[in-house]
Amino acid sequence: MSDARSTILSAIRAALGRRRGGSAMADEVTIAAEAEHLRARADATRPDRLRGGAENAFLERLVSPAVAATAERVASLSDFPAAVRRYLTAQGLASSVALQPHPDLLALDWSGIETHGQIGIDEPVAVGLALGAIAETGTLVFHSGPTSPTLFAFFPTHHIVAVETGRIWNWLEDYADAFAGCAQPRNVNLITGASGTTDIEGTLVRGAHGPGWLHVVLFGSAAPSPDRPVATDPPHFTSLDNVK
């Protein structure tokens, strides 16, 4: 429908009082500057939330009634399987999990737990690794890719996710800025708590169509070090950006 395209664009230009074929390039610079100015204004409007640091703010938000996930801290990713085992025992779940096919997870010692790479639509438990997290909203970030299939976050009843402390962005915009200009994955999934619905009388019920439980295991130290730069450093992510 290329006809519809030109009709719509002409109608917009006519409504905006713009002449056909005006100085588009000059405009683009002005438009970009205006957009940048608007972007900068967002910083002052954000809720005051990060006085205790990104890690604390993230955890606080994550376990708040509004997000209602559960969380724990471990020293390093190698402690993740033990945390998963503890969770399965505490919840009375079978020791069988769908394991997100991420090399960092596959390299761990999962003895005592049966793991499989295929996920079923009624999978009881999936175990995954988030790309990072956002402190402001208690949000986990996933980029779809060969090592991070989208449905791992939507099929299971329980989703247990590891995320590295050094990969917590302060604000929503910090995440966006970190990937500005980068190639986009097919799906970016920002996940804030277990699935829920308020569609019947406005009453919140968890476990609508996605997971009913979200458990987050935070590992590592927040302190930047030469081999673990802070999360807002974009080059840090290129190595882990599993869509490239």
Add this chain to the structure above:
Amino acid sequence: MSGARERLSFDARVRDALADPLLKVAIDRTTGNARTKRAAAMAAWPGFSSARELGRDIKDHVIAHLDHYLVQFERNARASGAQVHWALSGPEACDIVVAICRKAGARTVTRSKSMLGEEIGLPHALQEAAIERVETDLAEHIIQLAGDPPSHIIWPALHKTREQVAELFHAHHHDPGTLDSIEAMVASARRELRGRYLAADVGISGANFLIADTGAVCTVTNEGNAELTTTPPRVHIVTAGIEKLVPSCAHAMAMLRLLVRSATGAELTQYTTFHCGPKRAGDLDGPAEFHIVLIDGGRTRMLAEGLAEMLRCIRCGACLNHCVVYRQIGGHAYGSVYPGPMGSVLTPMLDGLPQSKDLPRACTLNGQCQEVCPVAIPLPTLLRGWRDRIWSTGLESVTVRQGFAVWRFLALHPALYRQASAMAVWMMAWFARGGWIARMPLAGGWTRYRDMPRPPRRPFIAQYRRRMPRP
């Protein structure tokens, strides 16, 4: 809108709504919850008023450069592998969607809630094309079972009480279980829909934001059904209004803060997803084809005809929840896809003013809608604009015109006006002997459903004269 209800006059639909005691219960439960949660979210966010100005300015910026951003979005979406289609009207958009479905050999499509889909009549078009449509959003699932149109833009099944939902699920679900709580109803719907996700040939969703600089489509949902709708099928189709653009992902974030708090009182929905093109090499899931249908559907006319401010609307539904009229009559009485204040501004443009001239009048102009709007749309002003147009194009009924003629005559003769209003107040006081006015000539439309409060003993001017010191 389906069937008989649509053929009734606005007055008749309102009468039906007011006479339905369950409807009032249902509306109060959901809108009451929504208002409380929104108020709490705003109280915890001192930056709201400046964020709202920013939201307004971002949308105005995009609208002022809409051609630029549309072209940029299209270029980037195509670069990501998406197929971009353009449609002037709802029927044209439906034709495109149906053609994609047919080409994919689709027998079943899953659909994640999109008000634009309702606006363009997509459910009907799919039915005409003999393609089975499975609504996966819980509320849409409820109203699909009930055969109802949506009655709210965030909670389409708001008009159903939990008891009515239980009855529906009991009648239609294969394994409904006890249905003795809302949790049990949600679980029953989960079981019922689970198998449908993998069986669908095409998944259809809407868009909350179109990200110009990446070509991504942002959707915000809570249930998880959207990703289950858009990931497994071989084909994913997005229908989106051309006004949904934002310059970048960072701008979308600023808009998300406003949208989600205004809609549900949460800070962010459980799932905020940016869809960018089809499945990539090596991806283990995702659709092989990704289509985006960009739809005008009257939006360029809104831009040309003085309704550009309405193109800011991010469909949060806060104006509905705070509207004293919506809260009395619910969504169906409006007879349009979009109800409430935003619907009363949009519908005359989408459906034509003669068909919807009652809607701009179904408003007290109390300004609540504008106050809560996260992008500061001057809804009362836009509604007044429609009223002006109704008057100037001669669409006003003879009764109303005569009423205004009488009022005009009185207003131009202040002594008479004061006498008339004093007499009216005296009469109302007489009817309010029991404390409230339960019945009064010419006020049946009000008193049939509720009592009217007793007016002050004296009209305003008389009170003013008594209180002001004489010079």
